[in-house]
Amino acid sequence: MPLLWLFLLVLAIALAAFVLARSRVLAMSGQDRRTLHSLPNYYGSNAAMKSAIPALLVLVVWLIAQPFYVNSVVSDAIPDSAIADTSSRSLLLAEVRRAADGIDLAVSAGAMTEAEARDPDADVETMTATLTEAGAIVTSQITQSVLSAAQQFRVLNDTGYRIMTIAVLLIAAAGAFWGIKETRPDFRARNVVEQGIRVLLIAAASIAILTTLGIVLSLVFNTVEFFRLYPASDFFFGTNWAPSFSGRGGASDLGILPLLWGTFYISIVALVVAVPVGLFSAIYLSEYASPKVRAFAKPMLEVLAGIPTIVYGLFALLTVGPLLVSVFGDEGLGWMQAGTAVMTAGLVMGIMLIPFVSSLSDDIINAVPQAMRDGSYGLGATQSETIRQVVLPAALPGIVGAILLAASRAIGETMIVVLGAGAAARLSLNPFDAMTTVTAKIVSQLTGDSDFASPEALVAFALGMTLFVITLGLNVFALYIVRKYREQYE
Amino acid sequence: MTNASMDSAPMKGSLTTVDARTKKRNAAEKRFRLYGIVAILIGLFFLVVLAVSILRSGIPAFTQAEVRLEFTMTQEQFDDAESQLLKTKAYQDLFIAALQSELEAKGLDVEFDGEAIERLLGKTGSTIREYFKENPDQIGTPVTFNLAASSRVDGYFKGRVSRDTLVDSRFLEVSDLDLVDALADAGIIVQAFNWNFITGSDSGVDNPGGAGIGVSVIGSFFMMLVVLALSLPIGVAASIYLEEFAPQNWFTDLIEVNISNLAAVPSIVFGILGLAVFIQFMHLPQSAPLVGGLVLTLMTLPTIIISTRASLKAVPPSIREAALGVGASKMQTVFHHVLPLAAPGILTGTIIGLAQALGETAPLLLIGMVGFIARAYPEGVxxxxxxxxxxxxxxIYTWAARADAGFYEKAWGGIIILLIFLLTxxxxxxxxxxxxxxxx
Amino acid sequence: MYDTSHHRQETAVTDVKIKAKDVQVYYGDNHAIKDVSVEIENNTVTAFIGPSGCGKSTFLRCLNRMNDTIDICRVEGDILIDGNDIYDKRVDPVQLRAKVGMVFQKPNPFPKSIYDNIAYGPRIHGMARNKAELDEIVERALRRGAIWDEVKDRLNAPGTGLSGGQQQRLCIARAVATEPEVLLMDEPCSALDPIATAQVEELIDELRQNYAVVIVTHSMQQAARVSQKTAFFHLGNLVEYDDTSKIFTNPEDSRTESYITGRIG
Structure with missing residues (x-):
C-alpha cells in the first residue's frame, strides 16, 4: 500500500521535526531552561504540527480531487461515436474504469509487463484474452476506444499519484524546516500549539455538519437524477408500486403512496401498543413504585431498548408471525394469509418502543415540580386524581413530544419491517395483510447487483429523501416542544 | 354566606367513617394503580417471552448430531483400498462394515446401504481416506471418527423434521430414519457441541448444518476497531470544543442542532450516506469492514458526543478555577484536569455507543455486507x-432471509452470541x- | 392588628380543634420532632415560630398527613381533630385533607385557568351538583380569598399568569373552596413582597372567623401581627406555647427570649 507508506513517511518527517526542534531550543537555552517561554515539548510539537498537518491536508484534498480531474479528461477524450452502442457516457466510463482495474490486476499478477499495458498499438483481442486469463473480470470484448481510454486513465492516474507523493513530501519537509527555524527561546510555542489543537477540536466538532451535509447532498443529487428519469408527480401521487426486475425495462410503477401507507399503518399499530404500556409504566414507576420495585423494573424495561433491532426482526418473523397466524390465520379466524403482516411488525415494533416512551415520559413526569403535587394533595385529592388532573396535564406537551419522537423512531425502523411486514406494497385497511414500508423498499432496491443508474435503484434515494424529511420534521418539532416544556419548569 | 357554606360542607361526619364518595374515589385510585402494574407486567412479560424464544430456538444451534465410531484400519486394508479403482467407495465399504459390526454387537439389526450412509453423513469415504493419508502412522491403531450428520438428520433430533412431514428426496428418505433411530439407540449418534458454529464460516444455501458465525465475528471485530479508533478521539475532541471552548455564536448553534438531529436520523439513512459517499464517490471497496466501520462511526458519534459532554459537564467548575489559578492555560486545564476526571464517564458512554453500533444492521445491508460473503477468515490485518x-x-439477517428453515436455528444461535457480546x-x-x- | 374584643370572645368560647399529644416524628434515623404536645383552638390564628430546621414545618405537615407522601417519614403519638385520631387506620388521608386545607410556602397554582384552579377541589370532592353551583362556589372562594375583584374578568386566564401575591391569594382561595375546618399555612408570605404580604396577612385575619388557622412563619413581626397564640419550636422541641402577647412580652423560657430578641436563629 503506497498510500500507507506515504502516510507513515509524513509522520516520520514530523517526528524528526519534533526531535530537532526540541533539541535546538534546549541547546539555545543553555543550562537555564527557565529562559524558555514554553516547555521544550511545545517547541517540538510546533514543528511536528507544521510539518504533518498541511501535508496530510493536501493529501486528502488531492485524493478527493484527482478522480474528478482524471474522469473529466478521459471522458472528454472519448469520441461521441464510441458512446452510440452503449447507453450513456457514465456507463462507458464505468467500463473504462473496470478495464483499467483489469490491466492493473494483470500487471500485478505478471500476465503482462508495464510496457505492454501502455502500448498504444496493443491489439484489442489479445489484450482481452490476457485480461480474462489473468482473472480480471471483463464483461465482454473491449472496444478500441475503451482500451485507449483505459490506458490514458491509467497513465493519468499514475502521473497524478506521483506528483502528489512529491508534493506532499515537499510540503512536509518545508513545514518541518519552517517549524525548526522559528524555534527560539522567546518564541511562544505553547500558544501556537494550543491554537493548532483548538483548530483540530473545531474540525472534529464540524464533522457533525459535514455528516449532515453528506447525507443531504447524497440524497439530493441522486433524487434529482431519479426525477430526471421518472416523473416526480408519478412518484409522489402514484398508488402503485411495481418495479420491474430486469432493471432496464421502463415499465416500472414507482408510486410512494402504498409505501407511505404501510409505514404509517405499522407505526400507528406500534404506537397503539407502546404508548399506553409505556405511559402507564412511567406513571407507576415515577409516582407509585417503591424504590425497590423501581430499581428492578426500570432497568428491566430498558433492556428492551438495548436489544438490537435484528433480534426484534427475527422475533417478528419466527415467533410472533406464526403465533398470530395460528390465531387469525386460516385455521383460526381466517383473517390472515401469512405470518408477515402489519400486525406482526407493528406489535413487535411496539414492544421495542415501550422503554423509549416510558423512559422519556418518566423524565418528563419527574420534571413536574413537587409543589404542584403537594398543592393537589393538600386539597384532599387522591394520588390518581393528582396524576390525571394535575401532573399529566402539566406534563402533556412533554409527553406529546416523547410520542412524536417514538413515532419518528417507528417510521425510520428498518429491520423489523424488512423481516416482519412482508414485501408486497398494498393499500389495504386490513391490519393482517402483508404491507411494506419506505425503509424496507430502500433495502430491497439497493441490495443486490442492480445498476445504480437505473430508476429502480435511484428510487431508493428518493425514498430516503422522503424518509429523511419526515423524520427530521418530526424530530425538530418534538425537540422544540420538549425544550419549551423544560424551560417552563426551570 | 357563612351559613350557606356550612350547609354545603361535605364531610361533617366522623373522620373514621369513609363516606360513599370517598369509597368510589378510592376504588378509582386502586384501578388506576392497577393499570400501572399491568403495564409494567406487560413490558416484563414481553421481555420474558423474547428471552425464552431466543434461548429455546437458539440453543440447538450449539449442538450437532454426529456419528461417533471407533475404527481400526489395518495396513492390508489400507493398501487394498488404495489399489482399487473407486478408492473412496472402498473406504466407505470399510466404514459400513465397521458400523454394521458395531450395531450387531449392540444386538440391533438394520439393513442399510452406501447411499443411505451418504445421505446421513455425506462423503465418509473421502474423509477417512484423507485422514489416513495424512496420518499414516495411525494405521493399525483404533481411531475415533466424529462425523457430523446431515442437517436433516440433525433436524430430526431437534424436532424440525419428523416422519410425517419428511418427503423422500436425495437429501433424506423416510426409511433412513429407521437406521437413524437404531444408531441413536446404539449410542453411535450423539449430540455434540458444535464448535464449527462458533468458529466456522458461512455455508452455501443448501447446507445449514455447516454454517458458522466465526468469520462474521471477525468482521464485526474489525468494524468495531474502526469505530473505536475514529469515534472516540473525534467524539472527545468535539465534546471538549463544545463544552469548554465554543463561543456562543451561530456556528456553535449550527453544530449543536446538527448533533441533536443526527442522533435521531434513522440508521438506514446512514447506510444511504455510506453507499453514496464511501462506495459510489470514493470508490472504497464494497462489503468491507472498513466502510462498515466508517458508517457506524458517523452513526455513533452523536451518542458519544452527548454522553461525553454530560461527563465533562459533571466536573465541577472549581477544579477548572483551581488549575487556572496556578497559571495553567485553558488547554492545559482541560487536558490535565478536566479530561482525566471525566474519563470514566467518557469510557462508559463509548462502550455503550460501541454496543449500539455492534447490533446495528440496516446500514450494513446497503453497503453490501449481506449474502454469502463471510466465506473465509481474512489473511491479515x-x-x-x-x-x-x-x-x-x-x-444473522442473511440466515433469516434464506429459505431453508435449518438456517433459522443458526440465526437464533447467532443472536445468542451477539447478545453475549452486548451483555459483556x-x-x-x-x-x-x-x-x-x-x-x- | 387585633383588638381586645376579639380576645375576650375567644377566651369565652375556647374550644379545642386539634389536640396533639407526645408527637414524635422520625425521618429515617433522624428524630425530627420530640414529644410535642399542643392544643390548637378554633377561630384562632396560631403561629409556629422558630429557627430554620426546628421542625415547625414538619409538625405542620403532620396535621394533615402530608408527610405520608414521604416514604421514610414515621409519626408516633396522637393527633386528634374534634376528638378523632387522624392517624387511626380507618381514617382516609384524602378525606382528612379535605377537612384540613393547606397553603404552601411558594404559590403553586396548577397550570390551568383561574376558574379551574379553584374548581379543582370542589370537583374532586363532588361538592357541586351542577355548573351554576360550581360557579357560585368559585365566586365565593375567590371573594373570600380577597382576589375576586382582580380576576373576575379573566377567570379563564391561566393561574400561572398572575403576580406572586395574586397567585398566593389564589392558592388560599383554592384551599378555602373545599370548605375546610382548619387551614394550615406553611410560610405563606416568604415568597411575597411587602405589599402582597400585607394583603395576605389581612386575609388571614378575616379567615379566622370561620377556621382554625395555623401559620408557620420565619418572621416574628408577622407572628405578632396576625396570631393570637404562638408556639416556639427549637431543635425539634416545643419550647413554649402561649398567648402571642405573652410570648413576645414576657416569655418564660430563656431560649424563647433569646430567639425573639435575635440572639439565636
Missing part, C-alpha cells in the same frame, strides 16, 4: 479491513461506572 466480510447482525460490553460499562463514579 489489512485484509481484515478491506476484504469483503459480513458482520454478526448482517450474518454493557456489564463492563456498568462495572466501570460503579467502580469509578464520582459524586461531586
Amino acid at each position: 489489512v485484509s481484515g479491513f478491506i476484504d469483503p466480510n459480513s458482520a454478526m447482525p448482517a450474518q 460490553m454493557n456489564l463492563i460499562a456498568i462495572i466501570l461506572r460503579r467502580r469509578f463514579e464520582r459524586r461531586w
Whole structure:
C-alpha cells in the first residue's frame, strides 16, 4: 500500500521535526531552561504540527480531487461515436474504469509487463484474452476506444499519484524546516500549539455538519437524477408500486403512496401498543413504585431498548408471525394469509418502543415540580386524581413530544419491517395483510447487483429523501416542544 | 354566606367513617394503580417471552448430531483400498462394515446401504481416506471418527423434521430414519457441541448444518476497531470544543442542532450516506469492514458526543478555577484536569455507543455486507479491513432471509452470541461506572 | 392588628380543634420532632415560630398527613381533630385533607385557568351538583380569598399568569373552596413582597372567623401581627406555647427570649 507508506513517511518527517526542534531550543537555552517561554515539548510539537498537518491536508484534498480531474479528461477524450452502442457516457466510463482495474490486476499478477499495458498499438483481442486469463473480470470484448481510454486513465492516474507523493513530501519537509527555524527561546510555542489543537477540536466538532451535509447532498443529487428519469408527480401521487426486475425495462410503477401507507399503518399499530404500556409504566414507576420495585423494573424495561433491532426482526418473523397466524390465520379466524403482516411488525415494533416512551415520559413526569403535587394533595385529592388532573396535564406537551419522537423512531425502523411486514406494497385497511414500508423498499432496491443508474435503484434515494424529511420534521418539532416544556419548569 | 357554606360542607361526619364518595374515589385510585402494574407486567412479560424464544430456538444451534465410531484400519486394508479403482467407495465399504459390526454387537439389526450412509453423513469415504493419508502412522491403531450428520438428520433430533412431514428426496428418505433411530439407540449418534458454529464460516444455501458465525465475528471485530479508533478521539475532541471552548455564536448553534438531529436520523439513512459517499464517490471497496466501520462511526458519534459532554459537564467548575489559578492555560486545564476526571464517564458512554453500533444492521445491508460473503477468515490485518466480510447482525439477517428453515436455528444461535457480546460490553460499562463514579 | 374584643370572645368560647399529644416524628434515623404536645383552638390564628430546621414545618405537615407522601417519614403519638385520631387506620388521608386545607410556602397554582384552579377541589370532592353551583362556589372562594375583584374578568386566564401575591391569594382561595375546618399555612408570605404580604396577612385575619388557622412563619413581626397564640419550636422541641402577647412580652423560657430578641436563629 503506497498510500500507507506515504502516510507513515509524513509522520516520520514530523517526528524528526519534533526531535530537532526540541533539541535546538534546549541547546539555545543553555543550562537555564527557565529562559524558555514554553516547555521544550511545545517547541517540538510546533514543528511536528507544521510539518504533518498541511501535508496530510493536501493529501486528502488531492485524493478527493484527482478522480474528478482524471474522469473529466478521459471522458472528454472519448469520441461521441464510441458512446452510440452503449447507453450513456457514465456507463462507458464505468467500463473504462473496470478495464483499467483489469490491466492493473494483470500487471500485478505478471500476465503482462508495464510496457505492454501502455502500448498504444496493443491489439484489442489479445489484450482481452490476457485480461480474462489473468482473472480480471471483463464483461465482454473491449472496444478500441475503451482500451485507449483505459490506458490514458491509467497513465493519468499514475502521473497524478506521483506528483502528489512529491508534493506532499515537499510540503512536509518545508513545514518541518519552517517549524525548526522559528524555534527560539522567546518564541511562544505553547500558544501556537494550543491554537493548532483548538483548530483540530473545531474540525472534529464540524464533522457533525459535514455528516449532515453528506447525507443531504447524497440524497439530493441522486433524487434529482431519479426525477430526471421518472416523473416526480408519478412518484409522489402514484398508488402503485411495481418495479420491474430486469432493471432496464421502463415499465416500472414507482408510486410512494402504498409505501407511505404501510409505514404509517405499522407505526400507528406500534404506537397503539407502546404508548399506553409505556405511559402507564412511567406513571407507576415515577409516582407509585417503591424504590425497590423501581430499581428492578426500570432497568428491566430498558433492556428492551438495548436489544438490537435484528433480534426484534427475527422475533417478528419466527415467533410472533406464526403465533398470530395460528390465531387469525386460516385455521383460526381466517383473517390472515401469512405470518408477515402489519400486525406482526407493528406489535413487535411496539414492544421495542415501550422503554423509549416510558423512559422519556418518566423524565418528563419527574420534571413536574413537587409543589404542584403537594398543592393537589393538600386539597384532599387522591394520588390518581393528582396524576390525571394535575401532573399529566402539566406534563402533556412533554409527553406529546416523547410520542412524536417514538413515532419518528417507528417510521425510520428498518429491520423489523424488512423481516416482519412482508414485501408486497398494498393499500389495504386490513391490519393482517402483508404491507411494506419506505425503509424496507430502500433495502430491497439497493441490495443486490442492480445498476445504480437505473430508476429502480435511484428510487431508493428518493425514498430516503422522503424518509429523511419526515423524520427530521418530526424530530425538530418534538425537540422544540420538549425544550419549551423544560424551560417552563426551570 | 357563612351559613350557606356550612350547609354545603361535605364531610361533617366522623373522620373514621369513609363516606360513599370517598369509597368510589378510592376504588378509582386502586384501578388506576392497577393499570400501572399491568403495564409494567406487560413490558416484563414481553421481555420474558423474547428471552425464552431466543434461548429455546437458539440453543440447538450449539449442538450437532454426529456419528461417533471407533475404527481400526489395518495396513492390508489400507493398501487394498488404495489399489482399487473407486478408492473412496472402498473406504466407505470399510466404514459400513465397521458400523454394521458395531450395531450387531449392540444386538440391533438394520439393513442399510452406501447411499443411505451418504445421505446421513455425506462423503465418509473421502474423509477417512484423507485422514489416513495424512496420518499414516495411525494405521493399525483404533481411531475415533466424529462425523457430523446431515442437517436433516440433525433436524430430526431437534424436532424440525419428523416422519410425517419428511418427503423422500436425495437429501433424506423416510426409511433412513429407521437406521437413524437404531444408531441413536446404539449410542453411535450423539449430540455434540458444535464448535464449527462458533468458529466456522458461512455455508452455501443448501447446507445449514455447516454454517458458522466465526468469520462474521471477525468482521464485526474489525468494524468495531474502526469505530473505536475514529469515534472516540473525534467524539472527545468535539465534546471538549463544545463544552469548554465554543463561543456562543451561530456556528456553535449550527453544530449543536446538527448533533441533536443526527442522533435521531434513522440508521438506514446512514447506510444511504455510506453507499453514496464511501462506495459510489470514493470508490472504497464494497462489503468491507472498513466502510462498515466508517458508517457506524458517523452513526455513533452523536451518542458519544452527548454522553461525553454530560461527563465533562459533571466536573465541577472549581477544579477548572483551581488549575487556572496556578497559571495553567485553558488547554492545559482541560487536558490535565478536566479530561482525566471525566474519563470514566467518557469510557462508559463509548462502550455503550460501541454496543449500539455492534447490533446495528440496516446500514450494513446497503453497503453490501449481506449474502454469502463471510466465506473465509481474512489473511491479515489489512485484509481484515478491506476484504469483503459480513458482520454478526448482517450474518444473522442473511440466515433469516434464506429459505431453508435449518438456517433459522443458526440465526437464533447467532443472536445468542451477539447478545453475549452486548451483555459483556454493557456489564463492563456498568462495572466501570460503579467502580469509578464520582459524586461531586 | 387585633383588638381586645376579639380576645375576650375567644377566651369565652375556647374550644379545642386539634389536640396533639407526645408527637414524635422520625425521618429515617433522624428524630425530627420530640414529644410535642399542643392544643390548637378554633377561630384562632396560631403561629409556629422558630429557627430554620426546628421542625415547625414538619409538625405542620403532620396535621394533615402530608408527610405520608414521604416514604421514610414515621409519626408516633396522637393527633386528634374534634376528638378523632387522624392517624387511626380507618381514617382516609384524602378525606382528612379535605377537612384540613393547606397553603404552601411558594404559590403553586396548577397550570390551568383561574376558574379551574379553584374548581379543582370542589370537583374532586363532588361538592357541586351542577355548573351554576360550581360557579357560585368559585365566586365565593375567590371573594373570600380577597382576589375576586382582580380576576373576575379573566377567570379563564391561566393561574400561572398572575403576580406572586395574586397567585398566593389564589392558592388560599383554592384551599378555602373545599370548605375546610382548619387551614394550615406553611410560610405563606416568604415568597411575597411587602405589599402582597400585607394583603395576605389581612386575609388571614378575616379567615379566622370561620377556621382554625395555623401559620408557620420565619418572621416574628408577622407572628405578632396576625396570631393570637404562638408556639416556639427549637431543635425539634416545643419550647413554649402561649398567648402571642405573652410570648413576645414576657416569655418564660430563656431560649424563647433569646430567639425573639435575635440572639439565636
